[in-house]
Amino acid sequence: MNQAERAGLTQRQLDSYWMPYTGNREFKSDPRIITAASGNYLTDADGRQILDSLSGLWTCGAGHSRPEIAEAVFKQLNKLDYAPGFQFGHPLAFQLSERICDLAPEGLNRVCLTNSGSEAADTATKIARAYWRQSGQASKTKILARQKGYHGASWGGISFGGIPANRKLWGQGLETDLLNHTWRSESVFSKGMPEHGAELADELESLIALHDASNIAAVIVEPFSGSAGVIVPPKGYLQRLREICTKHNILLIFDEVITGLGRSGAYWGAEAFGVTPDIITFAKQITNGAVPLGGVLLGEEIYDAFMTKGGAPHSVELPHGFTYSGHPVACAAAMATLDILESEQLIERVADKAPEFESKIHSLRGINHIVDIRNFGFAAGITLAAKAGDPTLRPYEVALECWRRGVYVRWGGDTLQFGLPFKIESDEMDRIVSTVAESIEALDPA
Numbered sequence: 001m002n003q004a005e006r007a008g009l010t011q012r013q014l015d016s017y018w019m020p021y022t023g024n025r026e027f028k029s030d031p032r033i034i035t036a037a038s039g040n041y042l043t044d045a046d047g048r049q050i051l052d053s054l055s056g057l058w059t060c061g062a063g064h065s066r067p068e069i070a071e072a073v074f075k076q077l078n079k080l081d082y083a084p085g086f087q088f089g090h091p092l093a094f095q096l097s098e099r100i101c102d103l104a105p106e107g108l109n110r111v112c113l114t115n116s117g118s119e120a121a122d123t124a125t126k127i128a129r130a131y132w133r134q135s136g137q138a139s140k141t142k143i144l145a146r147q148k149g150y151h152g153a154s155w156g157g158i159s160f161g162g163i164p165a166n167r168k169l170w171g172q173g174l175e176t177d178l179l180n181h182t183w184r185s186e187s188v189f190s191k192g193m194p195e196h197g198a199e200l201a202d203e204l205e206s207l208i209a210l211h212d213a214s215n216i217a218a219v220i221v222e223p224f225s226g227s228a229g230v231i232v233p234p235k236g237y238l239q240r241l242r243e244i245c246t247k248h249n250i251l252l253i254f255d256e257v258i259t260g261l262g263r264s265g266a267y268w269g270a271e272a273f274g275v276t277p278d279i280i281t282f283a284k285q286i287t288n289g290a291v292p293l294g295g296v297l298l299g300e301e302i303y304d305a306f307m308t309k310g311g312a313p314h315s316v317e318l319p320h321g322f323t324y325s326g327h328p329v330a331c332a333a334a335m336a337t338l339d340i341l342e343s344e345q346l347i348e349r350v351a352d353k354a355p356e357f358e359s360k361i362h363s364l365r366g367i368n369h370i371v372d373i374r375n376f377g378f379a380a381g382i383t384l385a386a387k388a389g390d391p392t393l394r395p396y397e398v399a400l401e402c403w404r405r406g407v408y409v410r411w412g413g414d415t416l417q418f419g420l421p422f423k424i425e426s427d428e429m430d431r432i433v434s435t436v437a438e439s440i441e442a443l444d445p446a
């Protein structure tokens with residue numbers, strides 16, 4: 001009997017669902033079924049308690065199944081399940097937007113709400129292009145981004161995303177170009193931000209020379225690349241990107257879907273890295289993963305460009321939005337999440353405990369097959385040496401061994417990835433680290 005059968009699933013049910021970003025053949029041959037979750041633990045179909053080292057998918061930092069969020073969602077469903085978001089409003093969408101603006105870096109004081117990080121990236125880049133058009137510079141349409149970047153699975157995200165496996169199936173997308181990523185062999189095992197490599201940002205000057213600033217709307221980067229395995233920018237790199245964007249009149253967008261709302265040890269990666277972009281995208285942690293919600297933060301200069309040139313007073317200034325933009329239930333979950341982050345001082349906790357995590361995750365240096373470890377805040381990535389000529393094989397095998405040993409670890413490309421729950425205890429950090437070491441050792445003894 002496999003876990004699907006133990007969870008009461010039939011083969012037909014298993015076959016019916018084409019799972020996202022999943023090796024469906026492998027999964028369905030040995031399903032891993034999660035039936036419940038609470039705090040820092042998932043429960044699988046065998047009733048095992050599995051320590052969650054990725055907070056879901058970087059989503060549930062405040063711990064799983066928080067009753068405060070469940071209650072807020074339940075209350076909201078009973079009061080106002082849905083309100084049309086086009087041409088009508090409901091109080092929570094405005095209250096939540098104000099609250100996010102209050103937390104935002106200075107100058108970012110307008111919010112669009114979406115349902116996901118992918119929609120947030122699309123929305124941000126559409127606004128960037130439309131902003132230049134509104135400002136009389138309609139040729140500024142290209143979006144520059146970075147190799148190994150991840151900005152979601154929609155046409156925008158796969159066009160300016162830089163993870164090859166996510167891109168190569170789809171053919172031609174939007175007009176984009178990519179900066180080099182910031183991973184450098186000289187900087188392996190850096191703790192936090194690598195000392196050297198800020199000059200990598202100067203490559204943006206070359207791309208601008210190639211495409212011309214008159215054709216470029218925006219540069220979008222994650223403050224640190226999350227899905228590529230936590231690639232942390234070298235000291236001074238983001239500052240340099242900021243300077244070059246300002247110099248050439250190009251909008252800088254930080255995709256903070258992973259780095260925002262606590263994971264960096266601050267509300268925003270922008271704050272943690274000391275660089276303010278023109279636009280920020282967020283999602284995941286905003287509702288603690290409980291209900292889909294994302295969004296875009298920007299300044300009034302961009303907003304006003306639409307308001308002052310929006311045509312007749314009743315006309316729609318930005319013909320963009322989703323049926324579920326600002327969904328009342330998602331807004332209620334977000335308000336409850338922000339309450340928890342604040343009242344339990346979870347972001348301060350991440351900042352306090354990040355050095356402990358740094359030293360623990362780096363204690364794996366020297367374990368066979370580990371060729372790099374990177375960390376920032378409550379995020380870390382480990383690169384494993386290729387096995388049998390396939391860089392993706394060992395991470396998959398090691399992560400599954402960790403799962404068998406009771407720790408959920410994410411694998412992606414040649415990396416293992418960690419996004420700790422904000423309330424993790426020291427002994428749980430130890431357990432994650434020792435399980436990774438033991439799993440590697442068990443599979444491929446030195």
Ligand code: PLP
Pocket residue numbers: 115116117118119121150151152153222226227255256257258283284
């Ligand atoms: N941007 C970044 C940086 C992400 O990490 C992700 C998802 O992992 C996305 C965008 C896409 O978010 P979603 O999967 O909610 O569409």
